[in-house]
Amino acid sequence: MKISDREVDLALINGMESADGGGVSFGNELMHFSEAIAKRDEESITSSREVLSEVAGAEAVVEAAAVAANFQRMVRIADSIGIPLDQSNVSFTADIRGQLDLGRFHSAKNSGLDT
Amino acid sequence: MTAFNYESVTLPIREDLKGAYRDFWNTLAKPGTWWSGAERVAIAQESRNAIICDFCRRRKNALSPYQVVGEHSTGSLLGLPASCLSDAAIDAVHRVVTDQSRITQSYIDGLDAEGITNEKYVELVGVVVTCFSIDEFNRALGLPLEPLPLAQTGKPTGYRPPLLARDVGFVPMVPPEGAVNKESDLWGKVAPNVLRALSLVPDEVRSWIKVASVQYVMGDLLNFAADTGRAIDRAQMELVAGRVSAINECFY
Numbered sequence: 140m141k142i143s144d145r146e147v148d149l150a151l152i153n154g155m156e157s158a159d160g161g162g163v164s165f166g167n168e169l170m171h172f173s174e175a176i177a178k179r180d181e182e183s184i185t186s187s188r189e190v191l192s193e194v195a196g197a198e199a200v201v202e203a204a205a206v207a208a209n210f211q212r213m214v215r216i217a218d219s220i221g222i223p224l225d226q227s228n229v230s231f232t233a234d235i236r237g238q239l240d241l242g243r244f245h246s247a248k249n250s251g252l253d254t
Numbered sequence: 255m256t257a258f259n260y261e262s263v264t265l266p267i268r269e270d271l272k273g274a275y276r277d278f279w280n281t282l283a284k285p286g287t288w289w290s291g292a293e294r295v296a297i298a299q300e301s302r303n304a305i306i307c308d309f310c311r312r313r314k315n316a317l318s319p320y321q322v323v324g325e326h327s328t329g330s331l332l333g334l335p336a337s338c339l340s341d342a343a344i345d346a347v348h349r350v351v352t353d354q355s356r357i358t359q360s361y362i363d364g365l366d367a368e369g370i371t372n373e374k375y376v377e378l379v380g381v382v383v384t385c386f387s388i389d390e391f392n393r394a395l396g397l398p399l400e401p402l403p404l405a406q407t408g409k410p411t412g413y414r415p416p417l418l419a420r421d422v423g424f425v426p427m428v429p430p431e432g433a434v435n436k437e438s439d440l441w442g443k444v445a446p447n448v449l450r451a452l453s454l455v456p457d458e459v460r461s462w463i464k465v466a467s468v469q470y471v472m473g474d475l476l477n478f479a480a481d482t483g484r485a486i487d488r489a490q491m492e493l494v495a496g497r498v499s500a501i502n503e504c505f506y
Contacts, residue, residue, distance in 0.1 A: 147489060147493075149496075151493055151496075151497065152493070152496040152497055152500050153500060154497065154500070154501075161493075162489070163489045163490055163493050164487070164489075164490060165490070166490075166493055169486075169490055169493050169494055169497075170493060170497050172394075172494075173493070173494045173497035173498050174497055174501060176390065176393070176394045176498065177497065177498040177501035177502060178501055179305070179393075181393075184393070184394060184396070185396060188394070188395070188396065195485075195486075196485065197264075197265055197266055198266050198485035199485045199486050199490075200265070200395070201265055201266055201267055201268070201395065201485070202484045202485045202486045202491075203394075203486060203490070203494050204391050204394035204395050205271060205391055205468070205469040205470065206469060206470050206486070206491050206494040206495060206498075207390065207394055207494050207498050208387045208388070208390040208391035208394060208469055209387060209465075209466055209469035209470040209495075210470075210494070210495045210498040210499055210502075211386060211387050211390045211498060211502070212383040212384060212386060212387035212390075212462060212465075212466070213448065213466075213495075213499075213504075213506075214354070214498070214499050214502040214504035214506070215350055215351070215354045215379070215382070215383045215386065215502075216379065216383055216448060216451050216452065216462070217447075217448055217451065217504055217505075217506035218354040218355045218357060218502075218504060218506070219349075219350045219354050219357050219379045219383070220376070220379065220423045220424055220425060220451040220452065221357065221358070221359065221362075221422075221423045221424040222422055222423045222447035222448060222450070222451050222506060223422050223423075223447065223506075224447075224505065224506055225446050225447050239500070241505050242505075244355065244503040244504065244505045245355045245356055245503060246355045246503065246504060246505040246506065247505040249423075249505065249506070250505060250506070252505070253505075
């Protein structure tokens, strides 16, 4: 998918490694670190953090941890309150939602867009 | 000792992160809008207990959350003092942490019958998610969790925004045009649902936004060329956000 004149491989979002990090610097390493945090797998958190630190540096590790922590919160706000996708985002995110097959998620029904 | 000083940590943790976490800890200890300081700290403790709760693990793996019966890991089961929270409140905290995507309107309505009003539920969610995100930051970096603060005495304010609507989601919210007067700081011209979600208890919106503004960078999420001012760029941030959201099966 092309975003801001940049090609990115959305397969990373679904946990699939991509050549050259899918167009994102250290994309594969960031994907693995994020995945480990969200899955609450301590061993994977440690190993993926070390790998990310080696290639991207300690500052990148801290920032990635902060963003992951932020979204551990955001998803719980959205689903605990059952908010739907904002109407203004429904049409422009249709392509991304389709590529990622997001309609399979239980909480898609809060937006009436479950498949 | 000052909370979140990260003194023995060699990682380059920004001062604004430490400050925001510290501010939240201070807020956590005080009486909130509908819960006392002791209850808010107990809610935070339950958000930690949920991570190691065997009942939550079994329930998460069940086809329906109502197929499994059991008892949450809390209080004496974990060698801790008994919680001051009701069973319904403990269950709500554990669900928000471990099985949030299967929370429904009927579950929220059932809580109301157990004395967890919509207002109390919203504040509970706010405390859980903000505490949880701070804990997750520490866990991600392999750091011990910050000891919870000592609760302060006093009464909750009981403040309820005068302008409310029940248009989306499971609970009433301040309507998009309702960010006026005491609520004027909640959002600007645009009111995305995620900002409105906890607005039945405006202080909970303020709390999570303060933490979010240092953990993440708001702005044009699709402008991958924009300078984030951080050690990772916008594309990297959105990759992390997307992968975490996908594993949590979050549609929003």
